Amino acid sequence: MNPISKAYKDILGESDFVYLDIGARRGPPKKIKELFDDKILKLILVEFEKEEIKKLKEQGYIVCEKPLWKEITQKDIYQTKNKSYSSLLKPNLKVISGSFYADRNFYEVEKIIQKKTTTLRELLSENHDKFKQIDFIKIDIQGAEDYIFQSFDSEIWDNLIGCKSETYTNKLYENTQCLDMIIPQFYNNDFEIYDLKKGSSMIRTSFMNEKIYSEDYFQARPNSRFYKGKDSLYDILFLKSIDKIINKKNEKRVRKIIFILMLYGYYDFAFFTLLKSKQNKIFTEEDFTIVKKSIRKLIDIQLPFLWRLKEKFLTKLYKLI
Numbered sequence: 001m002n003p004i005s006k007a008y009k010d011i012l013g014e015s016d017f018v019y020l021d022i023g024a025r026r027g028p029p030k031k032i033k034e035l036f037d038d039k040i041l042k043l044i045l046v047e048f049e050k051e052e053i054k055k056l057k058e059q060g061y062i063v064c065e066k067p068l069w070k071e072i073t074q075k076d077i078y079q080t081k082n083k084s085y086s087s088l089l090k091p092n093l094k095v096i097s098g099s100f101y102a103d104r105n106f107y108e109v110e111k112i113i114q115k116k117t118t119t120l121r122e123l124l125s126e127n128h129d130k131f132k133q134i135d136f137i138k139i140d141i142q143g144a145e146d147y148i149f150q151s152f153d154s155e156i157w158d159n160l161i162g163c164k165s166e167t168y169t170n171k172l173y174e175n176t177q178c179l180d181m182i183i184p185q186f187y188n189n190d191f192e193i194y195d196l197k198k199g200s201s202m203i204r205t206s207f208m209n210e211k212i213y214s215e216d217y218f219q220a221r222p223n224s225r226f227y228k229g230k231d232s233l234y235d236i237l238f239l240k241s242i243d244k245i246i247n248k249k250n251e252k253r254v255r256k257i258i259f260i261l262m263l264y265g266y267y268d269f270a271f272f273t274l275l276k277s278k279q280n281k282i283f284t285e286e287d288f289t290i291v292k293k294s295i296r297k298l299i300d301i302q303l304p305f306l307w308r309l310k311e312k313f314l315t316k317l318y319k320l321i
Contacts, residue, residue, distance in 0.1 A: 087142035146177030201229030
């Protein structure tokens with residue numbers, strides 16, 4: 001086991017960590033793959049494209065082949081020319097017409113297939129011998145994210161430590177639930193936003209076949225620095241309120257939130273959570289020291305040596321006042 005995986009293992013202790021990747025085309029992120037390979041976490045992937053499923057299973061992943069939805073039903077899947085834009089929702093021509101990716105035919109529906117959907121509760125029931133709960137969800141299903149969240153019961157919300165989700169500013173797909181619907185759901189279930197990054201912009205390139213970027217109008221190529229575009233998609237990282245977790249005095253859950261904080265680079269919040277847990281007598285002195293050393297080890301390994309050396313020197317001289 002490599003030193004990074006060992007440090008993450010020591011943070012988790014005896015806690016199982018279950019990571020669910022919904023829309024797992026091309027597999028999980030690199031860090032997650034490494035931790036899965038070293039058996040630090042359990043990984044479930046949801047993907048419905050046959051070729052992708054085959055590739056993922058060959059790598060030893062648990063793959064759910066049914067699309068997740070708010071209910072068990074038969075659902076149309078709109079397969080687009082650019083496979084990454086395929087969705088359980090139909091592309092919304094009223095909104096996307098005249099935009100950069102629509103003009104490149106990325107949203108063009110080549111085939112509509114029907115598949116039986118499942119729910120997260122059903123997925124848990126079918127795999128109860130492999131995992132009991134979901135700790136973290138990464139979801140990217142082209143505008144249908146909120147339909148998954150709508151199916152969560154109170155137990156799923158309570159068990160969930162974090163979620164990284166795409167969310168839209170307007171309805172690029174018909175009946176998309178945008179960020180104004182998604183954000184309140186998470187805050188109502190004791191989550192907070194830790195990161196919100198723009199994923200893509202909507203750039204206008206035509207109207208009724210007249211090219212906006214032509215010599216008659218803008219005279220600038222799409223995606224050049226002269227194009228501003230409208231923010232259309234954000235990646236949001238939600239994490240459970242630290243106070244809510246600590247107040248329950250459950251050591252396993254505290255270890256899980258520290259694990260996620262470290263995984264996403266929130267080193268200060270990881271130490272803050274550790275110290276607050278110590279104050280609340282959640283860790284023994286021995287376990288506190290092990291987790292503290294593991295956090296330090298990850299920082300030492302993952303951050304550049306010269307940066308650490310500089311900060312070590314400057315920290316001694318630094319004063320907040």
